Amino acid sequence: MSLPFIDLQAQRLRIETEISDAVLRVVAGGRYVLGPEVGELEKQLAAWCGAKHSVSCANGTDALALPLMAWGVGPGDAVFCPSFTFVATAQVVPWMGASPVFVDIHADTYNMDPASLEAAIARVKAEGKLTPKVVIAVDLFGQPADYPAIRAICDREGLKLIADTAQGFGCTLNGQHPSDWADIATTSFFPAKPLGCYGDGGAIVTNDDWLAERVESLRVYGKVTPTDAAERNFHHDPKYLSLRVGMNSRLDTIQAAILLEKLKIFADEIDQRQRVATRYNAGLGEHVRRVPTVIDGGKSVWAQYVIEHDNRDGLQAHLSAQGIPTAVYYPVPIHMQDFAAPYAPPAGTLPVTEDASRHVIALPMHPYLGEADQDRIIDAIRGFNG
Numbered sequence: 001m002s003l004p005f006i007d008l009q010a011q012r013l014r015i016e017t018e019i020s021d022a023v024l025r026v027v028a029g030g031r032y033v034l035g036p037e038v039g040e041l042e043k044q045l046a047a048w049c050g051a052k053h054s055v056s057c058a059n060g061t062d063a064l065a066l067p068l069m070a071w072g073v074g075p076g077d078a079v080f081c082p083s084f085t086f087v088a089t090a091q092v093v094p095w096m097g098a099s100p101v102f103v104d105i106h107a108d109t110y111n112m113d114p115a116s117l118e119a120a121i122a123r124v125k126a127e128g129k130l131t132p133k134v135v136i137a138v139d140l141f142g143q144p145a146d147y148p149a150i151r152a153i154c155d156r157e158g159l160k161l162i163a164d165t166a167q168g169f170g171c172t173l174n175g176q177h178p179s180d181w182a183d184i185a186t187t188s189f190f191p192a193k194p195l196g197c198y199g200d201g202g203a204i205v206t207n208d209d210w211l212a213e214r215v216e217s218l219r220v221y222g223k224v225t226p227t228d229a230a231e232r233n234f235h236h237d238p239k240y241l242s243l244r245v246g247m248n249s250r251l252d253t254i255q256a257a258i259l260l261e262k263l264k265i266f267a268d269e270i271d272q273r274q275r276v277a278t279r280y281n282a283g284l285g286e287h288v289r290r291v292p293t294v295i296d297g298g299k300s301v302w303a304q305y306v307i308e309h310d311n312r313d314g315l316q317a318h319l320s321a322q323g324i325p326t327a328v329y330y331p332v333p334i335h336m337q338d339f340a341a342p343y344a345p346p347a348g349t350l351p352v353t354e355d356a357s358r359h360v361i362a363l364p365m366h367p368y369l370g371e372a373d374q375d376r377i378i379d380a381i382r383g384f385n386g
């Protein structure tokens with residue numbers, strides 16, 4: 001029998017009535033775009049992170065692009081980011097006309113290595129072609145990046161810090177959220193994310209008043225903000241006075257209503273994901289090249305449970321033959337993708353990234369993975385002699 005990789009239906013059945021009622025309320029209410037549920041969700045997302053502001057948008061990619069637009073990042077600017085992440089993290093940079101500069105990761109956490117970040121900044125400064133502007137740290141597979149170290153580097157170098165927490169929304173480090181260190185944290189509500197909706201969605205969280213207002217303006221074509229309006233005599237709908245080039249990036253009200261219901265069970269789901277990860281670690285620790293390590297003081301939301309194996313592709317075929325789905329995040333590091341050719345780092349700069357891409361394999365992970373199914377997965381891996 002085939003197992004699901006992520007069991008979204010089990011979650012849906014848990015809160016089926018609540019979700020159906022919430023969706024129907026929006027349908028009956030008729031405020032389909034930026035309706036009251038959107039504002040309520042933004043309030044609750046900010047509260048979840050103990051932050052001042054949250055602004056929702058259409059997806060996690062726009063959430064990354066919006067602060068870059070707000071800061072005016074453009075041609076000649078360097079944005080430092082990992083190469084071992086989903087392509088969106090890096091693609092937003094050339095979208096702005098700026099250049100991604102790829103940074104290596106820690107072998108044990110897969111998150112940005114602060115020493116590699118320092119080396120990349122020094123290299124860019126020595127070359128003198130680009131101006132260092134922004135760092136994008138990623139909470140890969142659900143665990144927080146090394147924010148204290150990365151923030152210290154950003155402060156010393158005068159750089160802005162974005163926490164791309166698309167996979168890690170809800171994670172903490174020493175009890176603090178990524179938005180406590182970063183100028184802005186961004187997330188995605190893609191259905192497979194730990195906090196996902198039933199389509200596309202995204203949001204930012206920030207303590208920066210100016211930035212929150214700018215992002216809100218930019219997501220609606222650069223509309224006039226309350227601060228702008230106070231300086232002008234404009235009393236019509238703010239979207240009809242456009243002060244800067246923005247975009248259309250809104251969260252559907254139906255998706256906000258669904259997320260409000262999902263937020264109610266999110267803390268419990270994170271605990272359940274931790275239960276699954278702890279059992280995997282205990283069952284597999286001796287039998288594979290590497291099981292995940294979480295940074296000291298870190299709490300992961302386990303978007304993925306990723307192990308390493310010397311014969312990764314053989315293991316994947318072995319599990320697939322037994323109806324056990326797996327996935328490889330990420331088989332091709334971003335600096336080796338065609339679109340990134342103009343930004344390729346010097347050869348040998350990202351050895352940990354390249355090694356990880358050859359060995360990682362993600363196992364089924366979701367809050368509803370029962371012990372019998374998990375034991376079947378663990379036994380199948382232990383029985384592989386490849």
Ligand SMILES: Cc1ncc(COP(=O)(O)O)c(C=O)c1O
Nearest residue numbers: 059060061086088089166188190
């Ligand atoms: C690390 C990371 N950043 C950004 C994104 C982009 O999010 P979205 O697919 O909602 O645009 C994703 C998700 O797919 C992601 O995993």
